[in-house]
Amino acid sequence: MSWNWRTWILVALGIAVVVAAIYFPVLRRRVKTTAKIPQPTEEQARRELTQAVAQSPLDPVVKAKIFWISSEDESALAPVNVQLALSRDPVLRAKQVINTLLAGPVDSDLRTLPADAALLAFYLLPDGTTVADFSEALATSTPSGIQSEQLAVNSIARTLEANVPQVKRLKLLIHGQEVDTLAGHVDLTQFFIVDSKAKLQGAVTPDLPAGLAAKSALPASDTVTNPSPAIESQR
Amino acid sequence: MHISNGPLLRITFSILAMALLASLPILISNAQMLASSALREIPPAQQQSDAPTSTYPPPAQQRAGLNIVVLDPAHGGTDPGARGAQGIRESDLVLDLTLQVRRALEAQGFQVLQTRSGNENPSFDDRSTLANAQRGAVFITLHISSTGLPGTARVYTMPDSSAVVAAGGILSWDHAQAPYVSLSRKFADAVQGQLAQRFKGSPNNSQTAAIRQLRTTAAPAIAVEICSVSVQDRADLDRMMPSVGDAIARGVAAFRPSYVLPGETSLRP
Numbered sequence: 001m002s003w004n005w006r007t008w009i010l011v012a013l014g015i016a017v018v019v020a021a022i023y024f025p026v027l028r029r030r031v032k033t034t035a036k037i038p039q040p041t042e043e044q045a046r047r048e049l050t051q052a053v054a055q056s057p058l059d060p061v062v063k064a065k066i067f068w069i070s071s072e073d074e075s076a077l078a079p080v081n082v083q084l085a086l087s088r089d090p091v092l093r094a095k096q097v098i099n100t101l102l103a104g105p106v107d108s109d110l111r112t113l114p115a116d117a118a119l120l121a122f123y124l125l126p127d128g129t130t131v132a133d134f135s136e137a138l139a140t141s142t143p144s145g146i147q148s149e150q151l152a153v154n155s156i157a158r159t160l161e162a163n164v165p166q167v168k169r170l171k172l173l174i175h176g177q178e179v180d181t182l183a184g185h186v187d188l189t190q191f192f193i194v195d196s197k198a199k200l201q202g203a204v205t206p207d208l209p210a211g212l213a214a215k216s217a218l219p220a221s222d223t224v225t226n227p228s229p230a231i232e233s234q235r
Numbered sequence: 236m237h238i239s240n241g242p243l244l245r246i247t248f249s250i251l252a253m254a255l256l257a258s259l260p261i262l263i264s265n266a267q268m269l270a271s272s273a274l275r276e277i278p279p280a281q282q283q284s285d286a287p288t289s290t291y292p293p294p295a296q297q298r299a300g301l302n303i304v305v306l307d308p309a310h311g312g313t314d315p316g317a318r319g320a321q322g323i324r325e326s327d328l329v330l331d332l333t334l335q336v337r338r339a340l341e342a343q344g345f346q347v348l349q350t351r352s353g354n355e356n357p358s359f360d361d362r363s364t365l366a367n368a369q370r371g372a373v374f375i376t377l378h379i380s381s382t383g384l385p386g387t388a389r390v391y392t393m394p395d396s397s398a399v400v401a402a403g404g405i406l407s408w409d410h411a412q413a414p415y416v417s418l419s420r421k422f423a424d425a426v427q428g429q430l431a432q433r434f435k436g437s438p439n440n441s442q443t444a445a446i447r448q449l450r451t452t453a454a455p456a457i458a459v460e461i462c463s464v465s466v467q468d469r470a471d472l473d474r475m476m477p478s479v480g481d482a483i484a485r486g487v488a489a490f491r492p493s494y495v496l497p498g499e500t501s502l503r504p
Binding site for chain 1: 317
């Protein structure tokens with residue numbers, strides 16, 4: 001290669017470096033601007049597709065029992081009767097009651113599931129096994145603790161039990177995946193037995209502290225403190 | 236045509252040496268994976284003899300009845316557990332609580348083992364392994380909640396499980412707690428009774444919850460949860476701890492006469 005060619009190449013490289021130095025701040029600005037534009041995540045896309053539960057005008061309006069935290073005892077659940085037009089189809093019905101549970105009660109302190117959580121999918125098998133797939137917020141926004149996690153799971157199980165008799169067993173997934181625990185404590189690798197009427201009736205024994213029990217305005221059988229759904233091995 | 240062997244050999248050796256160096260990390264990681272999978276396949280009692288003593292102490296000398304209490308300060312390491320105002324972290328608090336419980340139990344004559352003593356986070360299975368390798372032991376996992384009435388304490392056990400002991404008495408590692416559920420409940424009620432006497436607003440009876448840590452523990456096992464990291468001042472929780480320790484120690488002592496283990500079961504990991 002002659003000396004002239006080398007000079008030309010060096011000049012070209014020098015120009016390229018200068019152009020890059022000028023363009024770099026522009027590029028940085030563009031990257032920052034793009035980062036600020038919220039991109040729909042896969043989960044958001046799934047929410048849009050799955051969350052809309054079509055309501056038919058033919059759906060009968062019934063009193064659905066939704067389980068939120070009891071106003072008398074923050075460690076217990078209490079059913080609240082909500083007028084809902086519920087579908088006769090068990091899957092749609094389950095989605096409707098879970099979405100109502102997620103929407104929360106009038107008093108937001110009594111909610112059991114985080115406000116930003118969403119039901120992504122719900123499946124019902126012929127044997128009554130159900131799989132409820134929630135968004136990641138259920139795991140990341142539920143307060144870490146045995147009591148808070150147990151109340152969250154119980155509220156889903158009790159609400160399904162009270163309104164969708166076809167549901168026998170419940171499996172909870174987070175964003176389509178099986179996870180070890182909800183937020184560090186409650187085991188989500190197992191199935192929760194939902195339809196265990198005899199067992200639950202026996203277990204609906206309000207375990208209120210002595211001071212609170214006397215003040216409780218709710219009938220004893222309406223406040224569900226202790227009974228966590230039995231678990232069933234899937235292995 | 237004659238080709239000198241010298242340069243060719245040097246090039247070959249260099250290539251081999253570079254290939255060996257490049258594959259060294261893969262070889263090491265494979266060896267680690269093999270070692271860890273082998274550990275999982277060994278019955279826990281045998282693991283104890285092979286494991287470093289700093290991690291798992293050898294099984295205590297076997298005596299009849301309940302003698303050992305395995306304390307499990309929950310969370311740790313990268314998992315802080317519940318977090319409250321002023322940077323209160325459950326993983327730190329439970330270490331202090333464990334110290335208080337340990338003192339009270341040792342004063343009652345129990346031998347105490349801990350699943351962790353510093354800011355590390357053993358796996359659920361590693362924590363259970365320590366308890367499962369002991370004879371005459373109970374397991375207590377200690378927690379501080381995010382929510383609940385501050386100044387109260389609750390004791391939990393596993394709910395009933397459909398897991399059954401297979402023929403030959405072999406029990407799956409994943410359901411090691413199943414045969415101990417009723418014994419755990421007695422144990423939990425004994426501890427909850429003591430806590431209810433000391434902390435107004437605490438329930439009189441223990442409760443059930445599907446707690447991951449308890450599922451793989453082959454011993455009477457309970458979770459104790461104190462409310463809560465939401466207190467304004469950490470001192471409120473610190474003041475509770477000696478009383479919690481005393482209540483747990485008395486509960487363990489009260490449970491001691493009821494400690495009759497179910498039929499011999501061997502664990503299948």
